[in-house]
Amino acid sequence: MGVTKIDSYSSSVIALSEVFKALGHPARLSIVQYLIDKGTCICGDIVDELPLAQASVSRHLQELKNAGIIKGQISGTSVCYCLSDAHLDAIHTLINSINLSIPKSCCDDTP
Numbered sequence: 406m407g408v409t410k411i412d413s414y415s416s417s418v419i420a421l422s423e424v425f426k427a428l429g430h431p432a433r434l435s436i437v438q439y440l441i442d443k444g445t446c447i448c449g450d451i452v453d454e455l456p457l458a459q460a461s462v463s464r465h466l467q468e469l470k471n472a473g474i475i476k477g478q479i480s481g482t483s484v485c486y487c488l489s490d491a492h493l494d495a496i497h498t499l500i501n502s503i504n505l506s507i508p509k510s511c512c513d514d515t516p
Contacts, residue, residue, distance in 0.1 A: 421499060424492045427472035432457060432465045437474065437488070445487040447480075 411419060428434055432455060439454050440446065452462045466486060469475045473491040477484045 417495065421492070421495050424472050424474060424496065427468050427474055430465065430468075432461070433469055433474075436462075436465060436469060440475065440486060440488050445485050447483045447485055449483065451486070 414422075428437065435455055436451055439451060443450070448459075448462065448466065451466070452459050455462055457465075466475065466477070470477060470486075473489055475486050476489040477486045
């Protein structure tokens, strides 16, 4: 097993990579998209939207919560989830910087 060099990277890069890792599953992206569209919801609503069992949806919600992408508040026997703004600015900044810094290259001329 190789030695990792994770300590060679800044804490902000490591944190952002964890966010993208959490977003790297179609179910989690679907959950995030649903929350964007609805604003807030209750877990049962998400289960109705995805072709997954309640336990699977709960696991994906936990992964998103651990990564700081969503937050939840207990309301009786339900949990209301919404997007967390903790990492949204960093994601937005990274995507914009990629979009703005892509130079025109020889690859643009390929058929």
